[in-house]
Amino acid sequence: MAQEIKDNDERDDAVVENNRREVERAASQGPDEISDREIEARAKRALDGDREQGIRRSAARDHDDRKYHDRGDRNGGGSNRALIGLGLGLATAGAAAFFFAKSREDDIGDGPLLSDAPDHVLRGKALQKARNTEPGTALVGRTVTVNKPKQELYAVWRDFTRFPEFMDNVRQITKIDEQRSEWLIEAPAGATVQVRTRIVEDEPGNTIAWVSEPDSQIETAGRVEFADAPPGRGTYVRLVMRYTPPAGTLGRMVAKVMQREPQVQARRDLNRFKSLMETGEIATNASPSGRKSESPTEARV
Amino acid sequence: MRALTWHGRHDVRVDTVPDPEIVNPRDAIIKVTSTAICGSDLHLYDAYIPTLRAGDVLGHEFMGEVVEVGSKSTLKKGQRVVVPFTISCGQCFFCEKQQFSACDNSNPAETSDASEALMGHSMGAAFGYAHLTGGYAGGQAEYVRVPYSDVGPLVVPDGLEDDQVLFLSDILPTGYQGAFNADIEPGDTVAVWGCGPVGLFAIQSAFLLGAHRVIAIDHYPNRLKLAKEKGADILDYREVNVLDALKEMTGGIGPDAVIDCVGMESHGMAIDNVVDTVKAHTFLGTDRPHALRQMIIACRKGGKVSIPGVYGGFVDKFPIGALMEKGLQVKSGQTHMQRWMKPLLEHIQKGEIDTTWFISHHAPLEQAAEMYRHWHDEQNTYTKIVLKPEMAKSAQSTPSAARVIEPA
Numbered sequence: 281m282a283q284e285i286k287d288n289d290e291r292d293d294a295v296v297e298n299n300r301r302e303v304e305r306a307a308s309q310g311p312d313e314i315s316d317r318e319i320e321a322r323a324k325r326a327l328d329g330d331r332e333q334g335i336r337r338s339a340a341r342d343h344d345d346r347k348y349h350d351r352g353d354r355n356g357g358g359s360n361r362a363l364i365g366l367g368l369g370l371a372t373a374g375a376a377a378f379f380f381a382k383s384r385e386d387d388i389g390d391g392p393l394l395s396d397a398p399d400h401v402l403r404g405k406a407l408q409k410a411r412n413t414e415p416g417t418a419l420v421g422r423t424v425t426v427n428k429p430k431q432e433l434y435a436v437w438r439d440f441t442r443f444p445e446f447m448d449n450v451r452q453i454t455k456i457d458e459q460r461s462e463w464l465i466e467a468p469a470g471a472t473v474q475v476r477t478r479i480v481e482d483e484p485g486n487t488i489a490w491v492s493e494p495d496s497q498i499e500t501a502g503r504v505e506f507a508d509a510p511p512g513r514g515t516y517v518r519l520v521m522r523y524t525p526p527a528g529t530l531g532r533m534v535a536k537v538m539q540r541e542p543q544v545q546a547r548r549d550l551n552r553f554k555s556l557m558e559t560g561e562i563a564t565n566a567s568p569s570g571r572k573s574e575s576p577t578e579a580r581v
Numbered sequence: 582m583r584a585l586t587w588h589g590r591h592d593v594r595v596d597t598v599p600d601p602e603i604v605n606p607r608d609a610i611i612k613v614t615s616t617a618i619c620g621s622d623l624h625l626y627d628a629y630i631p632t633l634r635a636g637d638v639l640g641h642e643f644m645g646e647v648v649e650v651g652s653k654s655t656l657k658k659g660q661r662v663v664v665p666f667t668i669s670c671g672q673c674f675f676c677e678k679q680q681f682s683a684c685d686n687s688n689p690a691e692t693s694d695a696s697e698a699l700m701g702h703s704m705g706a707a708f709g710y711a712h713l714t715g716g717y718a719g720g721q722a723e724y725v726r727v728p729y730s731d732v733g734p735l736v737v738p739d740g741l742e743d744d745q746v747l748f749l750s751d752i753l754p755t756g757y758q759g760a761f762n763a764d765i766e767p768g769d770t771v772a773v774w775g776c777g778p779v780g781l782f783a784i785q786s787a788f789l790l791g792a793h794r795v796i797a798i799d800h801y802p803n804r805l806k807l808a809k810e811k812g813a814d815i816l817d818y819r820e821v822n823v824l825d826a827l828k829e830m831t832g833g834i835g836p837d838a839v840i841d842c843v844g845m846e847s848h849g850m851a852i853d854n855v856v857d858t859v860k861a862h863t864f865l866g867t868d869r870p871h872a873l874r875q876m877i878i879a880c881r882k883g884g885k886v887s888i889p890g891v892y893g894g895f896v897d898k899f900p901i902g903a904l905m906e907k908g909l910q911v912k913s914g915q916t917h918m919q920r921w922m923k924p925l926l927e928h929i930q931k932g933e934i935d936t937t938w939f940i941s942h943h944a945p946l947e948q949a950a951e952m953y954r955h956w957h958d959e960q961n962t963y964t965k966i967v968l969k970p971e972m973a974k975s976a977q978s979t980p981s982a983a984r985v986i987e988p989a
C-alpha cells in the first residue's frame with residue numbers, strides 16, 4: 281500500500297532494487313504467455329533510444345533527485361527485465377511521491393496574491409499574506425454543495441440549538457438571546473467545557489459569523505457562508521473556523537479534541553449537515569458485526 | 582441471528598451476531614431469503630481490499646421479505662424485495678443525475694475520509710464491503726438493515742422465483758452497465774474478458790444493445806461454455822494468443838469495444854501478472870491489471886473501453902501510450918443500480934434475459950464458509966452460488982438441477 285512507502289531516498293532505492301529482483305525471479309519461474317511476451321517486447325521497443333532517456337529524465341525531474349540519472353545509466357544497458365523493474369520502481373516511487381512529497385516552497389515574490397481561492401487553501405508564503413490572518417491562530421475551512429436553496433440552509437444554521445444534531449463534539453446549545461448562545465462541548469474523560477458565543481455578522485441567506493466571548497474557556501471563531509451553486513445544484517456552504525491556542529489545562533484538553541484534526545472536524549460536521557438537509561437523516565453504518573464490543577444501533581468507525 | 586463474518590485472508594465463518602435494528606426513519610429490515618456470493622467477495626476473501634475488519638458481515642447480493650419499517654420507509658411489511666448492493670440516498674447531486682453509486686450521503690462522515698484521501702473524493706456506500714465504502718453489515722445473513730429503503734429496494738411482482746430476480750441486486754445491472762458503457766453501435770464486435778457471472782450478463786446485454794458479435798475470453802471450459810450458450814464466440818487464453826486471435830477474427834481492425842469483467846485479480850502466469858502478484862502481496866502495488874493491459878492493446882483505434890471489473894488502488898505499467906495514441910474512450914465505475922433495476926426487471930418478465938442458467942449451486946447459509954472455499958478454488962464448476970438461510974442446515978449443497986455441467 282502506498283502508505284507503507286516512505287518518501288525517502290533509501291527506501292526508493294530499495295523499492296527499485298526489489299522490483300528488479302522480483303521481475304528476474306518471476307522470469308525464471310513459469311511459462312510466459314506469448315501475448316504478454318509481445319506486450320513486453322513492444323514496451324521495450326517503445327522504451328528504446330531517445331524515449332528511454334526522455335522517460336528517465338522526466339522521472340528524475342519529477343523527483344528532483346539526481347540519483348535516478350545514475351541508476352538509469354547503471355541499468356540502461358541491462359536486460360529488458362531490469363528496465364521494466366526500473367519502470368515499476370519509478371512508478372511505485374512516483375505514487376509515494378504523489379502522496380507524501382513535501383510541497384516545495386516556491387518563491388512567489390512580493391506582489392499581491394493571484395489565486396482566486398479562499399484563504400484556507402493558501403500554503404507556504406502565500407498563507408502569510410492571507411487577508412485577515414492573525415498571528416497564532418489556526419485557520420481551517422471546507423466547502424460542500426448542498427442540494428437545497430440557501431435561504432432554507434441559512435434558516436437551519438441560524439438556529440444554533442440544532443448544532444448538536446450534526447456537530448460531533450457539541451453536546452448542547454442553549455440560546456441566551458438572539459445573538460448569544462451557551463455551548464456545552466465534550467472534552468476527554470467525560471469532562472465538559474462551556475463556551476459563550478456572540479453573533480457578529482448576520483446577513484440573512486448569506487452569512488453567519490460568531491466569536492467566543494472573552495470569558496470563555498476556549499477561544500474560537502466561526503463563519504458560515506451560503507452562495508448559490510451553478511443553476512440547479514443548490515448551494516455552496518462554506519464553513520471557516522479559527523482557533524486560538526488556549527490557556528489553562530482544561531482549555532488545552534478541549535483544544536486537543538477540537539483541534540486534533542480541525543480540518544477533519546469541519547469536513548465531518550459539514551457532511552453531516554449536508555446529509556441532514558438533503559435526506560432528513562444522518563447516514564450511519566450502525567449494523568451488526570461479530571465484534572462483541574459493538575452494538576447494532578451505534579455507528580462504528 | 583446467523584451471519585457470515587470475515588476474519589482474515591481466506592478465513593470466513595458463520596457466527597451468531599446481534600440482529601439488526603431500525604436506526605434511521607428511512608430504514609427497513611429485510612429477512613433474507615436468498616443471497617449470492619460474488620466475484621467482488623473474492624477480492625475481500627483474498628484480502629485485496631483494505632479497511633475490512635475482523636467481524637464484518639459480508640454479502641451484497643440479497644433479497645427477501647420486509648419485516649420491519651422505519652417511520653419514513655415506503656415499504657410495507659410482508660413485501661418481497663430485491664435490494665441493490667450500493668446504498669444511495671436518492672436526493673444528492675449524484676443521485677439526481679442517476680449516478681447512484683457516487684451518492685454523497687450514504688458513506689457516513691466518519692468512514693468517508695479514507696477514500697477521500699486515497700481517491701480524491703469519498704466513495705458511495707455498499708453493503709458488506711469494507712469501511713472504505715461505509716462499513717455497513719452485509720446480506721449473507723438472516724437479516725439486514727437497509728438504509729434509504731424508500732429509494733433502494735425493488736418490490737418483486739408475484740410469480741417470479743427468487744433465482745429469477747436475485748441478480749438484479751448486482752451482477753445483472755453490472756453486466757448491463759458494462760455493455761451500456763461500451764457505447765455499442767450497429768456492426769460492433771465486442772470482446773468481453775472474464776466469463777464469470779458479470780461477464781455472462783455483459784455478453785447477453787451486449788447482444789440486447791445491438792452488438793453484431795461478442796467474443797468472450799476466459800480459461801475455464803465450463804464458464805466458456807456458458808458464454809457460448811448465450812451466443813458468444815469464445816477464446817480459451819491457454820490455447821491462443823488472445824491479441825492475434827482478436828485481430829484475425831475482426832479483419833485486422835480489432836474489437837470495437839472491450840469490456841473488463843475480470844477486475845483486480847487477473848489470472849495467468851504472464852510475466853506482468855506474476856510481478857503484480859508479488860507486489861500486491863508485499864504491498865508495493867495493489868492491483869493486478871493483466872487483463873486490462875491486454876484489452877487496451879487489443880482494442881481498435883478510436884474504440885471503447887468499459888471497466889466494470891473492480892480495482893481498488895494503483896497499477897504499474899499501464900499502457901497509457903496505447904490509450905492516448907489510439908484515441909480510446911474509457912468508462913468505468915460501480916454500478917448505478919437504481920437506474921437499471923426496473924428496466925431490467927421488465928426484460929426478465931419478457932423472457933429477454935436469462936438469469937438462472939449459470940447458477941451451479943444452492944446451499945444453506947450455514948455452509949457459507951465452505952462455499953467461499955469452493956468459489957475460490959473451483960471456479961470451473963462453481964459458476965454461481967446462492968445461499969439460502971432457510972434451507973435445512975443439514976441439507977447438502979446441491980448442484981442445481983437446472984445446470985448439471987458435463988466435464989469439459
Ligand SMILES: NC(=O)c1ccc[n+]([C@@H]2O[C@H](COP(=O)([O-])OP(=O)(O)OC[C@H]3O[C@@H](n4cnc5c(N)ncnc54)[C@H](O)[C@@H]3O)[C@@H](O)[C@H]2O)c1
Nearest residue numbers: 620621775777778779799843844847848889890891915916
Ligand atoms: N462495477 C461493479 O459495480 C461491480 C459489481 C459486481 C462485480 N464487479 C466486479 O466484476 C468482476 C467480475 O465479477 P464476477 O462475479 O464475474 O467474478 P468471477 O471471479 O466469478 O469471474 C472473473 C472471471 O475472469 C476470468 N479471468 C481471470 N483472469 C482472466 C484473464 N487474464 N483473461 C480473461 N479472463 C480472466 C476468471 O477465470 C473468471 O471466470 C470482479 O472484479 C467483480 O469485483 C463489479
Ligand SMILES: [Zn+2]
Nearest residue numbers: 619621642751
Ligand atoms: Zn456482487
Ligand SMILES: [Zn+2]
Nearest residue numbers: 670673676684
Ligand atoms: Zn445520494
